[in-house]
Amino acid sequence: MMFKVWFVAVLLTVFATIFCSGNVTPAQQCPGESFEGLQDRIQVTPCGKSRCNLVKNTNVTVNMKFTVVDKTDTMTNEVYAYIGGAPVPFLGVDGTDACQHVKRAASDEYVACPLAPGDYEYTNVFPVLPVYPTLSTKVHWSLKAGKKSLICFEVPAAITAGSKH
Numbered sequence: 001m002m003f004k005v006w007f008v009a010v011l012l013t014v015f016a017t018i019f020c021s022g023n024v025t026p027a028q029q030c031p032g033e034s035f036e037g038l039q040d041r042i043q044v045t046p047c048g049k050s051r052c053n054l055v056k057n058t059n060v061t062v063n064m065k066f067t068v069v070d071k072t073d074t075m076t077n078e079v080y081a082y083i084g085g086a087p088v089p090f091l092g093v094d095g096t097d098a099c100q101h102v103k104r105a106a107s108d109e110y111v112a113c114p115l116a117p118g119d120y121e122y123t124n125v126f127p128v129l130p131v132y133p134t135l136s137t138k139v140h141w142s143l144k145a146g147k148k149s150l151i152c153f154e155v156p157a158a159i160t161a162g163s164k165h
């Protein structure tokens with residue numbers, strides 16, 4: 001039994017490595033920002049080469065590697081989509097506490113705010129709700145410490161209906 005579990009875990013890891021290693025998210029800099037190596041820091045799964053397809057009733061994983069330079073007491077998600085040129089916040093995600101989704105990059109341990117200077121990795125899974133409008137848009141995602149962005153990206157995205165059951 002233990003062996004089976006272990007074997008399945010290894011298989012999953014191998015598959016995850018094969019399928020995710022080619023996943024380059026077409027992340028763009030946010031207006032007025034310039035994060036070094038942005039494309040290597042951002043991963044949205046699933047995502048295509050030119051845009052992310054957000055299919056209703058599925059989950060999307062967002063992974064961001066970022067660096068804290070000055071001790072940060074709080075960190076919040078700033079997430080919105082541009083609709084008709086105007087930013088429309090993602091309800092349920094925008095403005096929420098981002099600290100609970102953060103691991104230390106070196107040790108893979110979850111940490112809590114305040115964050116000391118260092119390298120961190122943020123992972124969040126969120127559902128594409130059926131109430132979202134079906135459209136092409138651009139999603140903006142930032143981790144904010146006060147007014148400052150610790151990391152920020154924008155990505156072209158299409159919200160699609162997916163298959164009906």
Ligand SMILES: *[C@@H]1O[C@H](CO)[C@@H](O)[C@H](O)[C@H]1NC(C)=O
Nearest residue numbers: 056057058059060125126127
């Ligand atoms: C999405 O994630 C939630 C919470 O982890 C889980 O309960 C749900 O089954 C997932 N949905 C799909 C379609 O994977």
